[in-house]
Amino acid sequence: MASKGYQEIINDGLWHNNPALVQLLGLCPLLAVTGTVVNGLGLGAATTLVLVGSNLAVSMIRNYVPDTVRLPAFVMIIASLVTCVELLSQAFTYDLYLSLGIFIPLIVTNCAILGRAEAFARNNSIIPSILDGLTMGIGFTAVLLVLGGMREVIGQGTLFSDMNLLLGPVAEHWKITLIEDYKGFLFAILPPGAFIGMGFLIALKSLIDGKIKERHDAQKASLGVTSRRVRVTGEIK
């Protein structure tokens, strides 16, 4: 574990060990708030901040905290960071804070964060831990964004509505109405729609993985054939 290269850490966080699609951690906020892109981005950014901070702190104290009391220590670190993020979002993006509601304080209980502290930061030095937190957070945010986009398009017929809540007045006119006079498909906004959308995303990932493996195998096979032919001296058919 400790000998993981940077490239591998990045690949794992973004794709192979994606917290949302593969580890299926932190599903509660993931399913609850991804009604729109802006909610997904807001929660994703908050989670990433906490992940980076908690991985950094846990990695710094890893040699001083005895194993028997590590969990309370980790939870204390995470809780203080979440409180910081909550106060920050209250100060700078108040409307978004209101629309995310209980799910910002609930980041404390997001098992993806405790999971990374326990599985990675506890055993690694500072730089890899920060990188791991960052890529895991970005991987998580990416899924939140895609799921939020899907549900927003199907549920309301718009994309990037209310982005100004997070990004300020610049994003005031980013809202794209994809379908005029859309009646709205309430089901996509409700939690069952999130479960089904999540299912489709996981299926899509498996499909892509399968295709990549197929291509990889085909390449290997063709390589094998040519190399054998090169070595053959007598009888090429």
Added chain:
Amino acid sequence: MNLLSVSSPHLTRTGGTGDVMLLVILATLPGLTALTYFFGWGNLINVVWATTIAVASEALILKLRGRSLGFYLRDYSAVVTGVLLGLALPPFAPWWLTLVAVSFAIIIAKHLYGGLGNNLFNPAMIGYALVLIAFPVEMTSWIAPRSLASATGEIAPFVDTLNVIFPFHSTTTFDAMTMATPLDAFKHKGDLTAEQVWAAEAVLSAKSWMAWQFVSLGYLIGGAYLLYRKVFTWHAPISMLLTLALISAAFWLYAPNSFASPQLHLLGGATMLAAFFIITDPVTSATSVKGKLIYGGLIGLLIFMIRTWGNYPDAVAFSVLLMNFAAPFIDIYSQPRTYGHKIHK
């Protein structure tokens, strides 16, 4: 001597899945006829449209899954799903509503779980629950029966109905009189007593109420025919109807002014359709005899509870789906003891 030695069984019966499904489709005809007679062409158009989508979605997903089209389409299970949804959706449901319900039922509720025989939930009920949650306005307006729709007692002409469901190139607006269903009217009675509701609501007037009773009677006749042909056993439907009747009678006798009568419960909504066409689905219901009794009885109980204290006027879809969850569990605990074996603990 050339004796052919054949082992038992010597009596064979025809009756693959396709034959059974065709019988079920046939048995919906009395109900469909009653619906068409009292409420106009809407349901007939819906049935045809829903069946078309059901078969098309089934063909599409079979193709994607690499299964044999001919074999699976000939079991007519997709047609049954389409027909049941066509009967259950309101007569003037717009075309896209039916499209969403049916394609979701076939593609997600049926085939993503592995196709016929592997689906945990009744596809038709999943489709119905989906559109009920997503489009409550469209789903709760039911057209008035012919005795109330117009002064002459005529039903809406075929072409007009078609234009309402598929509003592509018609600009003519069509005044269809929509109204609540009897259960809906009773649900939203507010502070009125039962007696006042029956007097005040047009849908509960003798003429209109008769239409609903005839539709339920149509389903009952179809169900009785299926029972006679031994498509299913009596346990689940009778258990469900009996439970619903007894519980509603008990509450009604206790406080006749605030609870709906057993008659309204049995004949006023989708009860009959559910009892004979939905809960008898061999895939998603419990299979042992005792299990069927429990399964049916609990659906009856849930229907009463959701209708009386829930948010939606009718409760069949939710009750059936909830019990679909429980069916495998019921089966575990209701398996008959094999002779000579102990009961599994």
